[in-house]
Amino acid sequence: MMEFVLNVAMELLRKYPLCDRCLGRFFAQLGRGLDNAERGRAIKVCLAMELHRKLLEKSVSPRDLVEIAKRCEPLKEVLKVFGVQVPEVEPCYVCGSKIEEMIEKGVDMVLEELRRLGIKRFLVGVVPPRDIDEREREVVKAFGLGYWESVRSELKREIGKRIKERYGYVTDFEDPEATVIVDFNEWRTWVEIPSLLVLGTYWKLGRRISQVPWVEKDGSRRYPLAIEDALQEAAKIARGERSVFHGAGREDVDVRMLGSGRPFVLEVCKPLNRNVDLQTIEEAINKFSPWLAFELEMKVKREVVSNVKASRGYKIYRALVATRDPVKKEDLQKLEEFFSNRVVEQWTPRRVLGRKRDMLRRRKVISIKTLQINGFLFESLIKAEGGLYIKELVSGDEGRTRPSFTEVLGTEAACVELDVLYVQKQI
Numbered sequence: 418m419m420e421f422v423l424n425v426a427m428e429l430l431r432k433y434p435l436c437d438r439c440l441g442r443f444f445a446q447l448g449r450g451l452d453n454a455e456r457g458r459a460i461k462v463c464l465a466m467e468l469h470r471k472l473l474e475k476s477v478s479p480r481d482l483v484e485i486a487k488r489c490e491p492l493k494e495v496l497k498v499f500g501v502q503v504p505e506v507e508p509c510y511v512c513g514s515k516i517e518e519m520i521e522k523g524v525d526m527v528l529e530e531l532r533r534l535g536i537k538r539f540l541v542g543v544v545p546p547r548d549i550d551e552r553e554r555e556v557v558k559a560f561g562l563g564y565w566e567s568v569r570s571e572l573k574r575e576i577g578k579r580i581k582e583r584y585g586y587v588t589d590f591e592d593p594e595a596t597v598i599v600d601f602n603e604w605r606t607w608v609e610i611p612s613l614l615v616l617g618t619y620w621k622l623g624r625r626i627s628q629v630p631w632v633e634k635d636g637s638r639r640y641p642l643a644i645e646d647a648l649q650e651a652a653k654i655a656r657g658e659r660s661v662f663h664g665a666g667r668e669d670v671d672v673r674m675l676g677s678g679r680p681f682v683l684e685v686c687k688p689l690n691r692n693v694d695l696q697t698i699e700e701a702i703n704k705f706s707p708w709l710a711f712e713l714e715m716k717v718k719r720e721v722v723s724n725v726k727a728s729r730g731y732k733i734y735r736a737l738v739a740t741r742d743p744v745k746k747e748d749l750q751k752l753e754e755f756f757s758n759r760v761v762e763q764w765t766p767r768r769v770l771g772r773k774r775d776m777l778r779r780r781k782v783i784s785i786k787t788l789q790i791n792g793f794l795f796e797s798l799i800k801a802e803g804g805l806y807i808k809e810l811v812s813g814d815e816g817r818t819r820p821s822f823t824e825v826l827g828t829e830a831a832c833v834e835l836d837v838l839y840v841q842k843q844i
């Protein structure tokens with residue numbers, strides 16, 4: 418292996434002047450606990466020692482080594498002993514001998530951002546200088562090198578390491594408070610702050626409350642309160658830009674969410690303080706409105722958001738149903754028997770046709786229970802697969818939902834109040 422490293426290094430230096438760091442980077446995966454400048458320096462020292470031996474054994478003459486010594490400081494020192502003066506070392510072909518300066522500039526730029534943001538745990542991202550990146554690839558290709566590392570990865574690591582060692586910041590690959598990206602072409606930085614994501618459950622104790630604000634064309638609100646409004650309290654505490662609500666499905670604006678509550682994910686965008694105590698956030702969002710309640714469970718990763726949104730468990734509803742003609746106890750018993758594991762076919766309800774395309778969906782009603790209040794009014798508990806439109810299951814939506822309560826009871830039925838009592842968790 419030693420032969421391989423020295424031979425390739427010798428060939429590289431014959432073709433290109435290379436600084437210690439760029440030479441070392443072409444062998445970056447060999448040797449441990451070294452930085453590339455040490456690695457490159459070590460290779461040049463070994464090369465000089467090997468050539469020194471050959472000079473002493475007279476198998477090579479000092480004159481033959483002048484060119485290579487222009488690219489190898491330690492060899493220049495050796496040649497002095499043999500009375501040969503070597504001109505100045507040439508600038509590095511890959512980085513123009515600018516890489517150390519670039520790393521230091523990068524350190525200053527990232528440090529400035531970290532101080533401005535007031536955070537501790539960080540990562541560095543790099544857009545590498547285009548010309549250096551190109552020349553590096555050219556050399557790698559020309560020599561078929563297999564143990565190299567890119568200048569991008571070296572800049573990232575070196576800047577991170579120096580900031581950590583000198584200023585006590587912490588590099589965190591799992592959960593950084595921010596990634597500071599340095600663009601070495603434009604000499605500018607920008608910051609990426611990952612969202613804070615918290616899995617929780619919400620309850621909607623009142624009606625006319627939407628999940629996210631429903632804004633009319635003129636900018637006014639259709640409903641006075643949205644769940645997302647309460648979540649903005651979390652953004653204040655975590656010093657984020659804003660909060661976003663992600664729900665496991667939704668209920669209509671006029672439907673309450675009681676019982677088990679419904680799972681959701683709170684996303685705080687660009688939080689400057691992600692070490693927030695979930696209990697503090699929970700208290701703040703619960704204080705926001707007496708019509709909303711929340712429980713926060715734990716911080717989660719991004720993929721949980723799509724899992725929560727895609728969950729399709731069964732639900733249990735409570736519907737208050739009014740009928741045009743009076744119904745008897747026996748009619749309700751017949752209704753219970755009929756809607757036992759009954760598949761219902763629904764064309765998109767007329768009330769949402771403007772927003773959703775017309776399509777047929779099939780969902781199962783697992784079971785229903787009824788409680789008569791008077792001849793024209795009864796309460797019904799409905800256990801059904803997620804995604805079934807309950808108001809239309811009751812009314813029949815002028816024949817667009819079949820079968821329906823209207824059809825089975827033989828008189829027009831309407832859902833006058835609806836609550837969700839249970840949402841099966843599938844997370």
Ligand SMILES: [Zn+2]
Binds near residue numbers: 514
């Ligand atoms: Zn260089």
